Amino acid sequence: MRCDYSCRSDEHVMNRRGFLGGVAGLGLGAASGLGSLFGRSGAASAAMADQGKQMLVVWLAGGSSQLETWDPKPGTVTGGPFRAIETSVPGVKICELLPGTAKQMHRMALVRGVNTKEDDHGKGHYLMHTGRPQTPGAEHPHLGSIAARFLNPEEGPLPGYIHITPGGGGLGGSEAAILGPKYGALYLGNGQPPNNTGRPLPPEADAARHALRRRMNDRFATRRRTAETDAYTTTYEQALQLMERREVFDVSKEPERDRDRYGSHDFGRHCLLARRLLEAGSTFVQVTHSNYDTHNENFAFHLEQLGEFDQGFSTLLDDLAQRGRLDNTLVVVMSEFGRTPSINYLYGRDHWSAAWSIALAGCGIKGGAVVGKTNDKGTEVVDRQVGAGHLFHTYLKAVGLDAKGDFLVNGRNIQVADPAASPIAELLA
């Protein structure tokens, strides 16, 4: 079937034919075994999932305080009431609110010299997700969409970019920007499976009507076929894949002792769901923990939130390592920005992007590395200052993506990461 839009290369035609050919056979066969028909042979795709790189992002929404996490300054006028504790890396201390994570520090790297010059929630969110400042008229794809597009094998079993949120679920699409809505985020609100994944008919009956739908679409495609019609028909195949895999979204299928280890709170469950999705081959999983925007009662809220974070995150990181997955999974813990060293009259800290921290682990990252330093009170970066662009380059390099490359998407060149920045070499193994 000739493809009259896009690149017209032979390779493209072959892939389309292969994909459609494989899919067209489905309606005639039994519904079971759908999963393996959607790709290469079962063994090969399992091998690919094993060698493929994956990403896990833990997003601490609201701006978590670097002083209560990765870069404590106890005993100073800005340090607050908490102490610093030793970690599994000699000489590296983090806040006492993260005892479990402290034991994992040898698998992690800290970036303490982050200066992103953006104190606004929305713009900070955009900056940290895309590696570029938000400007009117330009839209850049999120890290998750980039991972979905370039790391996810074409026949991958799950949507490439999955985001577990504490609240609303459902639609995504704009995150992918120029890459197209196929690489948008699938939001799992409070970790619930996507809506409408149950079949309204028995599997064989459903397969029969999908075959009918495909036959009609194939006939229509001979008259009119565009990127949009292809995107549309593809979403039905993706939907079928999701339906076939809906058990993957059910965290109650994990053993009860695991649910206890991760914590009987939403974040704990979401971390366990993230493990489940990553083990099922999901390319990019983001878990959002809320709410760190502690303009008042910073210490009480961080105590509570980090209690949940520490348990869920350290358990997840340890499990990924124990199961041999950490070497192929990049882990990033970040926020829109940090919080002010000065404490306001409500015992809170306000937005602060001039000197804050993020944490990394896993694929391509040098365990135990600490890059960047702030001064005694945490008011300024004094060594190895980096911005969002550098971090973005580092993530891509860690999983083997060419950030400096140009990608041709629908006839437009996009550079995956800001060309003005470069990876942080000291973090990379």
Added chain:
Amino acid sequence: MEQTLHDRLKGNEAPFVSQFGRAAGQPQEASDSTVHQALFLANGEPVNSWVDGFAGRLAAIADNNALADDLYLSILTRRPSQEDRNDLVAYLATRPADRKGAVKDLAWALFTSSEFRFSH
């Protein structure tokens, strides 16, 4: 009369808007397709119950040609081609005991087809 029609159909809007609409102030790009929309159209209650009602009326038409005409005109606002007619008759023949179920499938397939989505 239009007002009456509008009022009667208004209740059906909400699930479609939630799947296909955008937040206020965002540009509406009608051609974006998402897997959530596909799940909604394929498995969601509004579409499946609608085709059920529609099929009930159509299945009563004994003549397959007239059935094909009604089906295609209602959903795609065109007459079926000879190939379309052949396909329809062949599909009905696979489910002789369940004409309504077969018609329901045909209606569903047309409704979820790319022609319906893009051709009008």
